[in-house]
Amino acid sequence: MKQRKIDKVVHAPLHNMGDIQVRQPLPSFEIDYLDPFILLHHGHIIFEEHTDLAHAGVGPHPHRGFSPVTFVFKGGSNHRDSRGNKREILAGGTQWMHAGMGIIHSERPVENEMEIIQLWINSPARNKMEQPFYYPLSKEETPQFKSPDKLVEASIISGKLLDIDGPIPTMTPINSAMLHIKAGGKLDIPLPPDHNAFIYLLDGKLRMNEQEVSGKNMAVFGNDGDGISIEGMEDTRALLMSGEPIGEKIVAQGPFVMNSDTEIMEAYRDYRMGKMGILIED
Numbered sequence: 001m002k003q004r005k006i007d008k009v010v011h012a013p014l015h016n017m018g019d020i021q022v023r024q025p026l027p028s029f030e031i032d033y034l035d036p037f038i039l040l041h042h043g044h045i046i047f048e049e050h051t052d053l054a055h056a057g058v059g060p061h062p063h064r065g066f067s068p069v070t071f072v073f074k075g076g077s078n079h080r081d082s083r084g085n086k087r088e089i090l091a092g093g094t095q096w097m098h099a100g101m102g103i104i105h106s107e108r109p110v111e112n113e114m115e116i117i118q119l120w121i122n123s124p125a126r127n128k129m130e131q132p133f134y135y136p137l138s139k140e141e142t143p144q145f146k147s148p149d150k151l152v153e154a155s156i157i158s159g160k161l162l163d164i165d166g167p168i169p170t171m172t173p174i175n176s177a178m179l180h181i182k183a184g185g186k187l188d189i190p191l192p193p194d195h196n197a198f199i200y201l202l203d204g205k206l207r208m209n210e211q212e213v214s215g216k217n218m219a220v221f222g223n224d225g226d227g228i229s230i231e232g233m234e235d236t237r238a239l240l241m242s243g244e245p246i247g248e249k250i251v252a253q254g255p256f257v258m259n260s261d262t263e264i265m266e267a268y269r270d271y272r273m274g275k276m277g278i279l280i281e282d
Helices: 263-273
Strands: 006-011 014-017 020-026 037-046 059-065 067-073 076-081 085-089 095-099 103-109 113-122 133-137 144-148 150-157 172-183 186-190 196-201 203-208 209-215 218-222 227-231 236-241 251-252 257-258
Touching: 006 020, 006 209, 014 037, 020 144, 020 218, 037 196, 067 076, 067 172, 076 095, 076 113, 076 133, 085 095, 085 133, 095 103, 095 150, 113 236, 150 186, 172 227, 196 203, 196 209, 196 227, 203 236, 209 218, 251 263, 257 263
Parallel strands: none
Antiparallel strands: 006 218, 014 020, 020 037, 037 113, 059 103, 067 095, 067 113, 076 085, 076 103, 095 133, 144 150, 150 172, 172 236, 186 227, 196 218, 196 236, 203 209, 203 227, 251 257
8 A cells, every 4th residue: 555645734723703703724814625525623612511402502593515524532512403404413423414505503512512523525516406315323333444463443424444334425526434533543544546535633643654743733645545544642532534535616705605607696595585495493
């Protein structure tokens, strides 16, 4: 396996999102777009004991034209949407939603502590106006891989990694895995050479291609090899993503990701007209 070199390490500074602070390495001054990955938010929130969790988190809001995906690392997320889906996903699980032509959803915490990564993944123009779908995946339903040294665990969510097929269907080839690496753990991970790929570290420290990367940073790999090698310098939690580039112009504005300014204006119009449905929470 020829190792991919790290092209850049992108720090994840704090970013205000309403009343919530999240870490956002993508987009940033260092990297605007990593086709097909649009945005990454890492949120670790501890709510006060008296908080009404049913109305905390993120209330009803629309999306169109991409897949907002939530990887739950601590606590849980309670998803509701305008298509009638309602599901609680706890730590180790994933909520994958293709917004398609338009959907309104909310994400509320299940417990007083919640740590998630939300990743926006672009959809090709041909799929942007399809019917939405929602795919919840619990920890128990997620295929697991353990390294030969038993120190690295990978939860395979989509695509094919380490000869394991992830159960969630995607619009384009997308590999995704939640990683838990203990100090001293080592693993070689083959990746398609044409995929754009990154690892975001929630905490800890990894050595990759003789370079050390610490938590709250995203390592973006070049397309100069067919895999990566990781070694845990500390106990580390991380998200590994690789995806085949779509190669289309995108326009991202607010909660919508389309291919032109006109399509963005149409998305706002359709949302205001109620064409994306209605979500009324209890």
